[in-house]
Amino acid sequence: MVGKKRNYVEDDDFKCEKHLEAKPPKKKKKTKNKNEAAAKTKNIDQASKEAQNEVTNGYCKNSIQSNYPTSSKDLSQTHVNGLTAGKELDASKKSTNISSDNQKKKRRKKKTASDGKIDSSEKSHTVNGDSSEVSTKKKKKRKKKNKSSEVTSAKTPSGQPFENLKALVSSETLKAVADMGFLNMTSIQAKAIPPLLEGKDVRGTAKTGSGKTLAFLIPAIERLHSMKFTPADGTGVIIISPTRELSMQTFLVLTKLLKNHSLTSGIIMGGVDQEQENKLLTCGINLLVATPGRLLHHLQNTKEFNIQKLNCLVIDEADRILDVGFEEEMNKIIALLPIKKQTMFFSATKDRKVNLLARLSLSDKPLEVEDRSLKKRATVDGLQQAFVICQTDKKFLILHNFLEQNKKKKIMVFFTTCNAVKFYHGILHALNIKVLHIHGKQKQEKRTSTFHEFCKSDFAILLCTDVAARGWDIPSVDWIVQFDPPEEPKEYIHRVGRTARAGGSGRALLFIREEEQGLLKYLKDQKVTVQRENISWNKNIDLHLRVQKIIKNNNGLKVLGTVALMSYLRAYLDSRHKQIYNIKTIDVNKLARGFGFDTPPTLPKKLQIELGDILPTKEGKSYNKKKDSVGFLTKNVPKAKSTFKPSKISKTKTNSHKTKKEFSAKKNSLKTNKVQRPKNNAERGNMHDLKYDRLKGLKAFKAKDRIFGSPASHRKNSYSKAVQDALKASREFKTEAKSKMKQIK
Numbered sequence: 215m216v217g218k219k220r221n222y223v224e225d226d227d228f229k230c231e232k233h234l235e236a237k238p239p240k241k242k243k244k245t246k247n248k249n250e251a252a253a254k255t256k257n258i259d260q261a262s263k264e265a266q267n268e269v270t271n272g273y274c275k276n277s278i279q280s281n282y283p284t285s286s287k288d289l290s291q292t293h294v295n296g297l298t299a300g301k302e303l304d305a306s307k308k309s310t311n312i313s314s315d316n317q318k319k320k321r322r323k324k325k326t327a328s329d330g331k332i333d334s335s336e337k338s339h340t341v342n343g344d345s346s347e348v349s350t351k352k353k354k355k356r357k358k359k360n361k362s363s364e365v366t367s368a369k370t371p372s373g374q375p376f377e378n379l380k381a382l383v384s385s386e387t388l389k390a391v392a393d394m395g396f397l398n399m400t401s402i403q404a405k406a407i408p409p410l411l412e413g414k415d416v417r418g419t420a421k422t423g424s425g426k427t428l429a430f431l432i433p434a435i436e437r438l439h440s441m442k443f444t445p446a447d448g449t450g451v452i453i454i455s456p457t458r459e460l461s462m463q464t465f466l467v468l469t470k471l472l473k474n475h476s477l478t479s480g481i482i483m484g485g486v487d488q489e490q491e492n493k494l495l496t497c498g499i500n501l502l503v504a505t506p507g508r509l510l511h512h513l514q515n516t517k518e519f520n521i522q523k524l525n526c527l528v529i530d531e532a533d534r535i536l537d538v539g540f541e542e543e544m545n546k547i548i549a550l551l552p553i554k555k556q557t558m559f560f561s562a563t564k565d566r567k568v569n570l571l572a573r574l575s576l577s578d579k580p581l582e583v584e585d586r587s588l589k590k591r592a593t594v595d596g597l598q599q600a601f602v603i604c605q606t607d608k609k610f611l612i613l614h615n616f617l618e619q620n621k622k623k624k625i626m627v628f629f630t631t632c633n634a635v636k637f638y639h640g641i642l643h644a645l646n647i648k649v650l651h652i653h654g655k656q657k658q659e660k661r662t663s664t665f666h667e668f669c670k671s672d673f674a675i676l677l678c679t680d681v682a683a684r685g686w687d688i689p690s691v692d693w694i695v696q697f698d699p700p701e702e703p704k705e706y707i708h709r710v711g712r713t714a715r716a717g718g719s720g721r722a723l724l725f726i727r728e729e730e731q732g733l734l735k736y737l738k739d740q741k742v743t744v745q746r747e748n749i750s751w752n753k754n755i756d757l758h759l760r761v762q763k764i765i766k767n768n769n770g771l772k773v774l775g776t777v778a779l780m781s782y783l784r785a786y787l788d789s790r791h792k793q794i795y796n797i798k799t800i801d802v803n804k805l806a807r808g809f810g811f812d813t814p815p816t817l818p819k820k821l822q823i824e825l826g827d828i829l830p831t832k833e834g835k836s837y838n839k840k841k842d843s844v845g846f847l848t849k850n851v852p853k854a855k856s857t858f859k860p861s862k863i864s865k866t867k868t869n870s871h872k873t874k875k876e877f878s879a880k881k882n883s884l885k886t887n888k889v890q891r892p893k894n895n896a897e898r899g900n901m902h903d904l905k906y907d908r909l910k911g912l913k914a915f916k917a918k919d920r921i922f923g924s925p926a927s928h929r930k931n932s933y934s935k936a937v938q939d940a941l942k943a944s945r946e947f948k949t950e951a952k953s954k955m956k957q958i959k
C-alpha cells in the first residue's frame with residue numbers, strides 16, 4: 215500500500231541512474247585486471263536488477279506508473295545519457311591534459327611525435343577505465359551518439375546559474391537539477407521561474423527545445439514543497455499535455471526533479487486501465503500529469519480524486535490542446551477546478567484560441583513571458599531548413615532516394631494522415647528499408663514501444679503523423695522530413711523543433727507541390743527562413759514500377775494505398791487553409807501514381823460527388839478530360855455535358871436518389887420506345903401525351919380526354935404520322951386483348 219509520502223517511480227528511475235553510476239572510471243582504474251572489473255560490473259548489474267524488480271513489484275499493485283517500468287527506464291536512460299556524456303567530456307579533457315604531459319615527457323626523452331600520440335591514446339584508455347573493453351567500433355558509435363550531448367554541453371545556456379535561485383528554490387530541487395547536468399538556466403527558465411515562484415499567472419512562449427518543461431515544473435514543485443503537501447492533501451498541481459507520449463515525458467522529468475522530495479506524483483492518460491488510475495488517485499497524488507480526456511473522466515467520475523486544495527494548473531502546448539478538439543473538455547475541466555489557483559500556459563507558438571482559454575482560467579491578466587529572440591526568428595539557430603518543390607508523383611521517389619542516402623542518420627518523416635503512414639511503412643518495408651511508424655490509430659502499447667525504440671536508436675527512420683510533432687524530446691534527431699506539409703501551418707515550427715534541441719544542431723526538409731507555395735509565405739510571416747534545394751530523383755525511375763508490382767501482388771497494400779489516397783483527398787477537402795491547400799490544384803492521376811497506382815483506383819461515390827462538386831467541370835478543361843483519358847470516375851459520374859447535374863443532386867441523399875432514378879427512367883423509356891424527336895412545340899405536347907400513354911396505359915389516356923372534354927379525334931389531324939400509327943397500334947392491341955379475354959372466359 216502506498217500510504218507514505220513518496221514518488222512512485224522514483225525508485226525505479228533512481229535505480230537506473232545508479233546502474234549507470236555503477237561504472238565510474240575511477241573504480242575501474244583501481245581494478246587490477248579486466249576480468250575482475252567485468253565480474254564487479256556484473257554483480258552490480260545483477261544487484262540493481264534484483265532491487266529494481268522488488269521496487270517494480272511493490273508498486274505494481276498500487277501505482278499507475280508501474281505500467282511504464284520499461285518506458286521509464288528507457289527514457290531515463292536517454293536522459294541520463296546527457297550525464298554520461300558530460301562525464302566522458304570530463305574524461306576526455308583529462309586525457310588531453312595527460313596527453314600533453316606525455317608529449318612534454320616525450321619531448322624531453324626526444325621521442326617521435328607519432329610515438330607520443332600512441333602513448334597519449336593509451337593513457338586516455340587508462341583514464342576511461344572501462345573503455346579499454348569497448349571495441350573501437352562501439353567507441354565511434356558512442357562518440358557520434360554523444361555529439362548532440364556535447365553540443366548541448368558546449369552550448370549550455372550562458373545565462374544565470376540555477377544557484378542564483380538558492381534563496382527561492384529548495385536545496386532538494388536544486389540538487390536534482392544539478393544531478394540532471396544543468397548548471398545555467400535557459401532564457402525562458404530565467405524569465406519565467408521567478409514570477410511563477412511569486413505565484414503569478416504566466417503565459418510563456420519560447421522556441422522549441424528551449425527548456426520550457428523545467429520552467430513550469432520547478433515552480434510547481436516549490437509551491438507544494440513550501441506548503442508541506444502530503445498525500446492526504448490530495449492533488450495540488452495538475453499538468454495537462456496534449457499527447458500521451460508528451461505526458462509520459464513530462465512525468466519522467468518530474469520524477470527526476472522529485473528525486474529528493476517526499477511529494478507524490480502520478481500520470482493518468484488515455485489507453486490505460488481506468489481502475490488502476492482510480493486506485494492511484496485514491497492514494498493522493500500531489501503532482502498529476504494528465505491528458506485532457508482522461509482528466510475530465512476522473513474529475514466527473516472518481517469520487518476519491520481530491521482537488522480541494524488544487525494550487526496550480528499547468529497547460530503545456532496549450533494551443534495544440536485546443537487544436538486537437540479538446541476545447542470542450544478544457545472548458546469543462548476548468549469549470550470543475552477550484553477558481554483560486556495559479557495558472558501557467560506554455561507553448562512554442564501562440565494562438566488566438568489560447569487567449570480565450572486564458573480569459574476563462576486565469577484570474578488576473580497573465581504575465582506574458584516571451585523569448586526575445588522569437589521576434590527575429592521562430593526556430594532555433596542550430597536548425598538548417600530547406601524545401602524542395604516536387605510533383606505529387608515524384609515525392610516518394612525523392613523520399614526513397616533521400617532515405618537510401620541517409621541510412622546512418624536518425625530521421626523523422628511526417629505525413630498528414632495515419633493511413634499514409636501505414637501505407638508508406640508497408641511499401642518501404644517491402645523495399646527492404648527498415649522503418650518504424652507511429653500514429654494516433656495505433657494501440658497505446660505499440661505507440662509507447664515504438665517511441666522508446668526510436669529514442670534509443672543511434673540511427674533509425676520514424677514515419678509519423680503530427681502526434682509526434684509536439685514536445686517530444688528525442689535525443690540526436692538528425693533530420694526532420696515533411697513528406698506532407700503540415701495541415702496547420704504553425705505545426706511546421708513544432709515538427710522541425712524535434713531536432714536541434716537544447717542548443718544542438720539539426721536539419722529539416724520540406725516537400726511541397728508548386729501549388730502549395732502559399733505555405734512559404736505563411737512561414738516567412740512567422741519568421742521562418744527556408745532555403746530552396748534541388749534533390750535528384752532520376753536514378754529512381756524504375757522504383758515506380760517496383761512499387762506498382764508490390765501493390766499488384768499485395769492486396770492489403772493495394773487497399774491501404776486506396777484508403778491513403780482517399781484520406782489525402784479528404785484532408786485536402788476539409789482543410790481550413792484553402793489558400794495553401796486547394797483541391798482544384800490536385801491532379802488525381804499524378805496523386806495516384808504517387809501512391810503506386812498505374813491508374814487511379816475507383817473512389818466511393820460520395821467522395822466522387824464531393825470532388826466533382828469542387829472541381830471545375832463546365833469547361834472540362836483539365837480535370838474531366840484527364841480523368842476520361844484513363845477512365846477514372848467515368849463509370850459512375852456523368853460527364854460535364856450531360857443534362858444530369860451532380861450539383862443539384864448532392865444536396866440531400868434522398869433527393870439525389872429520386873432525381874437520378876427519374877433521369878435514368880426517362881432515358882431508358884426514350885431508348886426503348888425509339889420515338890422520333892419532336893420537331894415543334896405542338897408535337898412536343900403530343901409526344902408528352904404519347905409517352906404518358908405508353909407508360910400508363912390506354913385507359914389513362916382516354917380518361918384524360920374525358921376530363922378535358924376533348925375527344926381523341928379532335929387532335930387527330932395535328933398528330934404526326936408516327937403518333938397516329940402508335941394510336942392505331944394501341945387500339946388494335948386493345949381490341950385484340952378484349953377478344954382474347956372473351957375466348958378465355
Ligand SMILES: Nc1ncnc2c1ncn2[C@@H]1O[C@H](COP(=O)(O)OP(=O)(O)OP(=O)(O)O)[C@@H](O)[C@H]1O
Binds near residue numbers: 370396428715716
Ligand atoms: N537549463 C538547461 N540547460 C541545458 N539543457 C536543458 C536545460 N533545461 C532543459 N534542458 C534540456 O533541453 C531539452 C529541451 O527541453 P524541453 O523539452 O523542456 O523543451 P521545450 O521548450 O519544452 O520544447 P518543446 O517546445 O519542443 O516542447 C531537454 O533535453 C532538456 O533536458
